Amino acid sequence: MNAPSSPFPPDLQRPFDLSRIGAGLAFAESLPELAALLAAGAGSAVVQAPPGTGKTTLVPPAVANAAAKAAGTRGRVLVTQPRRVAARSAARRLAQLDGSALGQRIGYTVRGEARTSAETIIEFVTPGILLRRLLADPGLETAAAVILDEVHERGLETDLLLGMLAEVRQLRGDLTLIAMSATLDAERFAALLGDGDGGGPAPLVGCPSALYPLTVQWHPPSVPRLDEHGVTRGFLDHVADTAALAHSDAQAGDPAVDTLVFVPGAREVAHVASRLRSRTPKGTEVLELHGQVPAREQDRAVSGRGAGEPARIIVSTALAESSLTVPGVRLVVDSGLAREPRRDAARGMSGLVTVSCSRASAEQRAGRAARQGPGRVVRCYDDRAYGAAPAHPTPEIAVADLTGAALMLACWGAPGGTGLALPDAPPPAALQEAVSVLRGLGAVDAQGMATATGKALAAVPADPRLARALLDGAASVGARPAAEAVALAAGEARAPGADLTRLLSDLRSGRDPGHRRWAEDVRRMETVARKQHPPASVAGQHPWVPDPEEGLGYVLALAFPDRIARRVPGTGPERYLLASGTRAGLPAGSSLGGQEWLAVAEVARAAGRDAAGTGAVIRAAAPLSAASAEAAAAHLLTDTVEARFAGGRVSARQERRLGAIVLSSTPVRASVEAGRDAVGRALLKEGLDIIGFSPAAGTLRRRMALLHRELGEPWPDVAEQALLARLQDWLAPELDALAAGSPVRGIDLTEPLRRLLPWPEAAHMGELVPERLEVPSGSHVRIDYAGERPVVAVKLQECFGWAQTPRLVQGRVPVLFHLLSPAGRPLAVTDDLASFWSGPYAQVRAEMRGRYPKHPWPEDPWQAKATARTKARM
Numbered sequence: 001m002n003a004p005s006s007p008f009p010p011d012l013q014r015p016f017d018l019s020r021i022g023a024g025l026a027f028a029e030s031l032p033e034l035a036a037l038l039a040a041g042a043g044s045a046v047v048q049a050p051p052g053t054g055k056t057t058l059v060p061p062a063v064a065n066a067a068a069k070a071a072g073t074r075g076r077v078l079v080t081q082p083r084r085v086a087a088r089s090a091a092r093r094l095a096q097l098d099g100s101a102l103g104q105r106i107g108y109t110v111r112g113e114a115r116t117s118a119e120t121i122i123e124f125v126t127p128g129i130l131l132r133r134l135l136a137d138p139g140l141e142t143a144a145a146v147i148l149d150e151v152h153e154r155g156l157e158t159d160l161l162l163g164m165l166a167e168v169r170q171l172r173g174d175l176t177l178i179a180m181s182a183t184l185d186a187e188r189f190a191a192l193l194g195d196g197d198g199g200g201p202a203p204l205v206g207c208p209s210a211l212y213p214l215t216v217q218w219h220p221p222s223v224p225r226l227d228e229h230g231v232t233r234g235f236l237d238h239v240a241d242t243a244a245l246a247h248s249d250a251q252a253g254d255p256a257v258d259t260l261v262f263v264p265g266a267r268e269v270a271h272v273a274s275r276l277r278s279r280t281p282k283g284t285e286v287l288e289l290h291g292q293v294p295a296r297e298q299d300r301a302v303s304g305r306g307a308g309e310p311a312r313i314i315v316s317t318a319l320a321e322s323s324l325t326v327p328g329v330r331l332v333v334d335s336g337l338a339r340e341p342r343r344d345a346a347r348g349m350s351g352l353v354t355v356s357c358s359r360a361s362a363e364q365r366a367g368r369a370a371r372q373g374p375g376r377v378v379r380c381y382d383d384r385a386y387g388a389a390p391a392h393p394t395p396e397i398a399v400a401d402l403t404g405a406a407l408m409l410a411c412w413g414a415p416g417g418t419g420l421a422l423p424d425a426p427p428p429a430a431l432q433e434a435v436s437v438l439r440g441l442g443a444v445d446a447q448g449m450a451t452a453t454g455k456a457l458a459a460v461p462a463d464p465r466l467a468r469a470l471l472d473g474a475a476s477v478g479a480r481p482a483a484e485a486v487a488l489a490a491g492e493a494r495a496p497g498a499d500l501t502r503l504l505s506d507l508r509s510g511r512d513p514g515h516r517r518w519a520e521d522v523r524r525m526e527t528v529a530r531k532q533h534p535p536a537s538v539a540g541q542h543p544w545v546p547d548p549e550e551g552l553g554y555v556l557a558l559a560f561p562d563r564i565a566r567r568v569p570g571t572g573p574e575r576y577l578l579a580s581g582t583r584a585g586l587p588a589g590s591s592l593g594g595q596e597w598l599a600v601a602e603v604a605r606a607a608g609r610d611a612a613g614t615g616a617v618i619r620a621a622a623p624l625s626a627a628s629a630e631a632a633a634a635h636l637l638t639d640t641v642e643a644r645f646a647g648g649r650v651s652a653r654q655e656r657r658l659g660a661i662v663l664s665s666t667p668v669r670a671s672v673e674a675g676r677d678a679v680g681r682a683l684l685k686e687g688l689d690i691i692g693f694s695p696a697a698g699t700l701r702r703r704m705a706l707l708h709r710e711l712g713e714p715w716p717d718v719a720e721q722a723l724l725a726r727l728q729d730w731l732a733p734e735l736d737a738l739a740a741g742s743p744v745r746g747i748d749l750t751e752p753l754r755r756l757l758p759w760p761e762a763a764h765m766g767e768l769v770p771e772r773l774e775v776p777s778g779s780h781v782r783i784d785y786a787g788e789r790p791v792v793a794v795k796l797q798e799c800f801g802w803a804q805t806p807r808l809v810q811g812r813v814p815v816l817f818h819l820l821s822p823a824g825r826p827l828a829v830t831d832d833l834a835s836f837w838s839g840p841y842a843q844v845r846a847e848m849r850g851r852y853p854k855h856p857w858p859e860d861p862w863q864a865k866a867t868a869r870t871k872a873r874m
Contacts, residue, residue: 015068016061021097025054030207031062037203038066043169044177044193048186049207051364052325052371055180056081056090056149057097060122063176067144070174075144077122080130082150082158083319084110085289085298087124091115092299094122111461112520113295127157128461134164135411135458145176151189152181152360154395154423156405163420164412166193183360185392192421214370220382230354231268231337239263239380240275243333246378247280247313250331258305258312258328262365264337264354265317266290266494273315280313289316291492292514304328318357321364325371332369334362336381340393341400342605343430353605356389395424402426403464406434407443407450411458415448440635441468460528462490469559474529476543477551483525484508485555489601489620491518497590500601500622504552544631553599553624557632563600564629564636565621566661576618578603579636579659584616597624599632626663633658643670643678645690648744650675675739684724690744691734697749702785703769704753710809711768714758730755768809776802776866783808783815789831793818796827796844797856800864803834822852837861 022028027049037045049055056079064077081087091108098105107116108124116123125133127148134140146165151158162179169177179189179202190201219242223234243261250257263272269288276286289301301314304327312328318338320326338357357365362379369375379386397405405426406416414420416431438444443454443464450458453468460467466486473482488504493514495503506512507519546554557564565576565584574586574593584603586593602619630637636659643652652670656663670678682690693701707715716722727735730752738744757765769790772780777798784791790808796819806815814831821827827844830836841861849857858864 015065016098018058018062018065021061021094022054022058025058026052026209027054027058027207030205031058034059034062034205035066037205038063038070038176041070042203043173043175044166044202045179045205046186046190046193046202047178047180047205047207049180049182050209050211051182051367052211053207053209055207057094059178059180060094060147061098063145063147063178064121067176076120076142077145077147078130078140078143079122079124079147080127080149080158080161081124082127082153082155084113084126084295085302085319087126088113088295088299089302091122091124092303112517112524127155127161130161131157131164131408132459132461134161134168135408135455138168138412139172140168140175143175145178147178147180149180150182151179152183152185152392154393154397156396156400156402159395159397159423160405160408162189162192163414163417163422166421167414167419169193182364183392188423192423211367211370212372213374214366215374215376216366217376217378218382219378219380220385221380225335225337225381226354231264231335233271235335235380236263236268236271237275239333239335240272241279242378242380243272243313243315244276244279246331246333246376247284247311250376251311254330255311256328257330258314258326259331259333260320260326260329260368261313261315261333261335262321263315263317263335264339265352266292266492268335268337269315269317276313276315283310285310285312287312287314289314289319291317291319292494292517294513294516302326318361320368321361326368327372329368329371330373330375332366332375332377334365334377334379336362336379336385336389338393341396343399343401356385358390358393359386360392362386362389397422397424397426400430402430402434403437406431407438407454407458407464410438410444410448410450411455413449415444438464441465443468456532459532461524462486463559465559466490469555470525470529471532472543473551473555473558476545477548477555479526479529480522481551482555483522483529485552486559487518487521487525488552489556489559491521493518495620497592498587498618498621499591500556500620501552502591503620544628546625546628546631550623550625550628553597553622554628554632556599556601556622557624557629560599560601561633561636562659563603564624564633564658564661565598565600565618566629566658567594567596576600577661579633579661581660582616584618586618586621590618592618592621592623595623597626597629598622599624599629629658630663641668641670641674643674645675645678645682645738648690650678650739650741652678670739672736672739675741676735679735679738680727683727687720688723688749691747691749692744694748694750697753699771699785700750700753703765703771704756706769706785706790706809706813707765710812714761716756716758718753718756770808773806773815775799777868778866779868789813789816791816791818793820793826795820795822795824795868797822798866798868799833800856800858800861800866802866803837803862805831805833821848822855 018031022031047055047059060077060079067075067077081090087108087110091106092102095102095106100106103115103117104119106122107120109116109129110126148158148161165177169175177193179193181189186204190204193202194200221235221238223238224232225235226232243259247259261272263269269290273286273288287301289298305312314326336357337354338361339352340355342353366377369377409415409417417426435444435448441464443451443457445451457464457467460470466489470482470486473485484504488500491514493503493512503512507515562580564579568575568577575583576598577583578600592598598621600618600621603616604619605616638657641652641654643650650670652668652674654666654668701718704715704718708717734747734752771783773783773792774780775794775798779798781792781794790813792815807813808815816829816831817833818826819828828836828840845857854870856864
């Protein structure tokens with residue numbers, strides 16, 4: 001059989017020149033081992049190589065050569081990079097080393113940008129791009145191999161790809177799957193990519209470190225790094241000043257040295273860069289690197305300076321932490337902070353929080369300085385903070401909102417990740433919450449499988465809620481405005497004062513630096529909206545059409561109906577109640593303050609003034625009208641009569657709500673059923689004390705409790721929880737009376753308790769636990785059942801001659817006697833009268849006969865007449 005012909009021109013069919021590409025790269029020494037594994041038919045492998053060894057540059061062409069040799073033709077090799085700038089940089093670097101034009105043999109595809117052609121052999125992509133490609137083509141039929149880079153970062157999308165591609169490889173024996181890690185947890189990924197049938201883990205290809213000597217210096221600040229508002233200004237100033245001094249020192253020794261400064265977010269990048277510009281020599285170029293910087297500026301920051309260009313200080317987020325080498329960097333200044341996703345289940349919020357970076361991340365950052373020569377890292381914290389940091393970054397799947405991931409898994413046919421070899425299983429609570437959101441969107445069915453709507457939403461490169469808002473909002477406000485709103489909410493630009501309307505204006509006019517990327521996202525979203533959602537007139541629908549000025553808010557409300565917010569009256573202009581029940585505040589001085597209704601796109605945990613005292617802060621929102629709020633969240637509208645029992649009576653109000661937000665409330669008369677439920681809820685929450693036990697009811701209950709304790713069934717349990725559990729069995733008529741409006745003071749629980757007495761046993765209750773006890777004097781003394789033992793408090797003289805202590809409940813429980821003085825004060829406590837008369841009585845007599853001479857104190861209590869009278873009256 002003849003080998004299939006290659007679709008590429010002869011020049012493009014040539015193998016990659018690995019000796020040329022790998023010149024000077026440490027991983028070149030590991031290429032023979034990798035080539036031998038691939039030649040032997042290993043379908044999967046894990047490459048563990050420290051940063052700077054060249055694995056990202058060398059492994060893709062090596063795999064491409066092996067795949068072409070095995071198949072006789074070239075299939076595409078897909079390489080994931082967790083960040084767009086890394087994908088572009090890696091493709092550009094490899095194309096340069098290969099001597100081919102970018103987009104020819106080597107290309108890339110990232111959100112909003114692609115440089116590929118029909119001749120492309122190696123394509124660098126972001127994980128999100130590959131996920132959607134997998135859903136469209138589950139077999140990846142045109143791919144010969146997939147390489148997942150930086151798997152140790154534990155990004156959510158990369159974790160999903162590991163599980164999904166491991167399943168694809170089981171169906172496609174000719175697909176090569178390689179995971180690459182820069183840290184020492186590679187064995188974990190090798191186990192995941194193993195044969196799964198007892199064949200053991202995937203083979204591991206290692207590589208020695210290529211780092212040059214690295215000097216570590218500690219320069220802790222005199223101020224806290226974090227406070228309740230986030231990263232402190234004082235600490236950022238400390239980072240900038242430390243970087244300026246260290247850069248100046250490095251430049252004095254070698255003018256070719258550039259500096260890389262790590263801070264957690266875009267705001268911190270801007271602050272540190274601004275301060276550095278005022279504290280570095282004229283001519284020093286300070287560049288900013290984060291997700292909101294335009295792609296051209298990102299690429300310039302990571303490409304190194306050319307001949308004659310000034311020294312550079314690059315201030316970056318974790319964007320530059322791994323995946324790429326920044327030429328010229330020999331000094332790293334590290335804040336030791338990172339932004340990681342966190343989910344707040346209690347408030348239904350998720351977002352990024354600032355935390356200490358892991359030790360693995362700190363080592364990755366430091367390694368940037370020693371890739372091309374001896375380097376230095378200055379850590380702006382102390383070694384104790386480093387030692388207390390976690391060993392590895394928190395896996396994103398453990399802390400992030402899983403709505404998008406759950407939809408991907410449902411579309412793949414593995415709801416919740418069932419059957420997939422994921423590095424970590426999704427947390428059950430977060431997964432359940434995500435599936436609930438997807439059901440509300442109509443994206444999954446009762447079994448958790450994706451519906452046609454869900455598959456359409458998965459094709460939109462945005463959160464499923466935003467995707468649904470794009471498709472539904474296009475019919476109401478038009479495809480373009482809907483695309484603008486969704487691109488705005490999905491983008492990384494920060495709204496000034498949380499005001500998305502203002503941000504939208506800045507993006508449209510070009511005043512915001514992220515306007516180019518946003519415009520490209522709008523174009524793509526608009527294309528999707530026009531393609532997947534027909535105009536309302538064609539579909540025969542009549543959607544709500546808001547006023548043009550609130551189109552942005554309406555689309556956001558469609559995406560996040562549970563975040564529709566209304567200002568809380570009487571609490572100032574900055575406090576709002578969300579439909580979810582969360583209270584949140586606007587940042588101080590926000591231009592949105594005083595708006596009655598808001599459509600909130602982002603809300604996060606916070607404290608202090610930025611949260612208006614609510615514990616949560618609104619990060620992005622747009623104004624909304626009440627009518628648009630109700631139209632967007634029609635499924636959250638309820639009309640109910642809310643009855644409550646308070647102050648001893650039932651009252652009711654008819655309430656119209658949008659989720660937790662009360663729209664209107666009118667007093668009404670409660671139905672008997674609603675009143676009964678209200679009383680029942682109050683009793684379950686506050687207990688039977690809201691009705692109260694009369695003295696008679698309390699005594700009866702205590703007598704019944706003693707019988708249940710000593711004899712068990714059929715005598716009922718009358719403890720609080722037991723009574724509350726069977727209210728209808730004994731309290732139904734009284735509940736109906738209270739529900740109908742009767743006051744609680746008219747309820748006596750004695751008769752209701754009698755309804756629980758068992759018959760015919762109840763006929764003997766007076767014998768088993770009598771209310772009173774006849775003593776030798778002839779008095780009938782009340783028995784107190786309040787304690788653990790039944791107690792009779794009686795004057796000592798009324799018990800003369802009584803030798804046998806009475807016992808209740810068929811002789812099981814002795815009565816405890818409190819023997820009293822003539823004045824009613826306790827003289828002795830005993831449940832053994834015979835022992836008392838024979839012993840302690842003599843001492844009591846000696847002490848009391850002088851104090852109470854009018855009362856009898858006989859020497860022989862056995863023969864004395866029991867009496868309640870004085871000696872004279874006897």
